[in-house]
Amino acid sequence: MTTATTFTLFALAFNIIVLTPVVTVLLLGFLPADQVFGPVTEGRQILTSIYIAIAVVSAALIAMHLMSLPWAMPMSVALFAVQITYKLITVPMVGLSNPVVITNLVVVVVQAVALFVLWQAHQRIVAAV
Secondary structure, eight states: OHHHHHHHHHHHHHHHHHHHHHHHHHHHTHHHHHHHHSSHHHHHHHHHHHHHHHHHHHHHHHHHHTTOOOTTTHHHHHHHHHHHHHHHHHHHHHHHHSSHHHHHHHHHHHHHHHHHHHHHHHHHHHHOO
16 A cells, blocks of 8 residues: 555545544534534535535545555546645634534544655656556
């Protein structure tokens, strides 16, 4: 397994590690959910659905990588690109005082490192050709 794949698997697993307690709190309606995400609304339910989708897709991508499917890496890159974009957009829209935004930025760092390692590996391959 390459370093780029290892970092990608870590970033995908990190998605699941972060999202599992968040989704649990949102689905069960624990008090921290209301304090951070506001009251239960259709919008919050949509956000919960998106979080579940990201966790499920992350798990599926881990399986695809372990099966060495060639399209697992481009799919992972696409997932990270979408996540990094929306997570960075939360900064000017919500502000840094919200714990969700801070957590988003931690996830962005992990995914950006994975993408950087992948980009470096790609550059080495291109240079060798």
